[in-house]
Amino acid sequence: MADIANVHGGVPHPEGETRRDFLVLAGTALGAVAAAAAVWPLISSMNPAADTLAAGGPVDVDLSKLAPGQQIVVMWRGAPIFVVNRTPEALALLQKADLVEKLRDPDSQVHQQPPYADNWHRSADPQFAVLVGICTHLGCVPNFLPKPNPTSPSADWPGGYFCPCHGSKYDLAGRVYKGVPAPYNLPVPPYNFTSKTTLRIGENPTGVAFELSSVQQM
């Protein structure tokens, strides 16, 4: 079998390495690069396609028909976006000390909103709340229960959002209560007002860079 004994050999280098070792190494490395290049398009094809990305562009909402105290839900990137026209009473409630002390993060310390919503009303315009309607616990859509109620969904309900899945509570600025399963305030998407009555969801005001994907938790 002399003919096959030499197959891994070549002429040995003084340090025991052969030209064949180099060829095997170089060949394997190139093979690995080729395999990675072949796998890349396959993995990449699972990312959002061009039309999916295009469908994730900004959405315009007409606010002129939104009565005070009313909420509408808009779909943006497959998620429900709550748009609320808050009454002066509701805004006053958001600032009351006995509500604020029940909240986990009343001052929006956690990054769940763009800089222009980094305030007590968590919005660019105090009148209009714009929130991603996905509970930060396990992704359910919280119910809009704006009116105060002595018993339902819990005692002394001041008005806000109540998640039917596991009982998480938020106020009308999407701020989460203490002692509920949800850990963070409802996220705020990027938006701006293109006119007095037109809300554009998915686009920041000029000069601000904010991506919804940058928040602590959707």
Place this chain on the structure above:
Amino acid sequence: MATTNSGDRPQNRIVQWIDYRLPVFTFLNHELRDYPTPRNLSYLWNFGSLAGIVLVMMIVTGIFLAMNYTPNEALAFESVERIMRDVNYGWLIRYVHMNGASMFFIVVYIHIFRGLYYGSYKAPREILWMLGVVILLLMMATAFMGYVLPWGQMSFWGATVITNLFSAIPIVGPKIVTWLWGGFSVGNPTLNRFFSLHYLLPFVIVGVVVLHLVALHQHGSNNPLGIDKKGKQDSIPFHPYYTIKDSLGLAVFLLPYAFLVFFYPNFFGEPDNYIPANPLATPAEIVPEWYFLPFYAILRSTPDLLFIPSKLAGVLLMFGSIAVLFVLPWLDTSPVRSGRFRPVFKWFYVSLIIDAFLLGYVGKHKPDATLFGIALPTIGWLGTLWYFGYFLVILPLLGFFEKPLKLPNSISEAVLKKGTGVAPGAA
């Protein structure tokens, strides 16, 4: 690393532990490394492993295509266009898959014709051969159903024509066709079931390929001389000799494949298939994919045979052209495997290849055309007769009338004699 048979005992402790309980490493060592392979295999023996690699490529690209494809008559065409335009690298994955079908058939046809020349179907490899014919049939069914999925004009009318073949069967034919369609014509139920089966069958093919390999490794590969291995000196271990040879073959194979994908992705395709399916307008000319052309020629060229109408006769002969391969091991009566030592067989074999191309030509062109002034259906019918004559008349008779050349004593002897003084074994 040891260079010759290193025994079945792996070196690594963890590998040893696993192997003692689940002998995968022993198995791989035995079947892919030490596996004794004839030392004289030519490049024609690359096409089996190539076919296996293409099968894997087809399955992988197919799975990713299915992630974006919608098997619904209203959405299928659009979803394919979306793959081409919007999905990241969707065009690449689809073109690799689409041209992969053609490349797969090229490889498999070469593989089959290699077997036909070197008598690879003869004892003790009859079942190995028959399993291969099963794989061919499954491939044809899979390719046909895959071609329907983009739901273009050719998809739709190809599906209509091929499924209608079964209406030629007496009495139950029309019922079978309705059953195949799941309706009164090719429609949404047909598309749905074709997608389901197109996804299933490749895995069935994998299963039969495993059996094909089990049968292969039982007696080992045939070789260009067609004589059995007589001892250690006739074989070399599969690794590294044939792993490296198969790798080189793969690299060479990928060049034209990539050339097609990147420069002429629709070379084998029909422009009409980029028109959405329209049940109210048949394209001017319906042509199957190139790999079905010879069979299509047999189907179209067969005339009325005695009491059998030409439609049924064509269907029977078309399926018969594959069925005859199943019994080929018993039709060829010559004890000599390799065509190298069969001076008369050689020329008939060449005539079979010419016949296959001729039938392909007939299948490609309109039936009212002519070749050398002869009507194509006439040529097609003569080609059909020649095809069956080769298997049913010539091969059985040749075994009795042909005087084969003298066979070499052994593979190693023939290999060493061929060398010009620097035979590898002399080192």
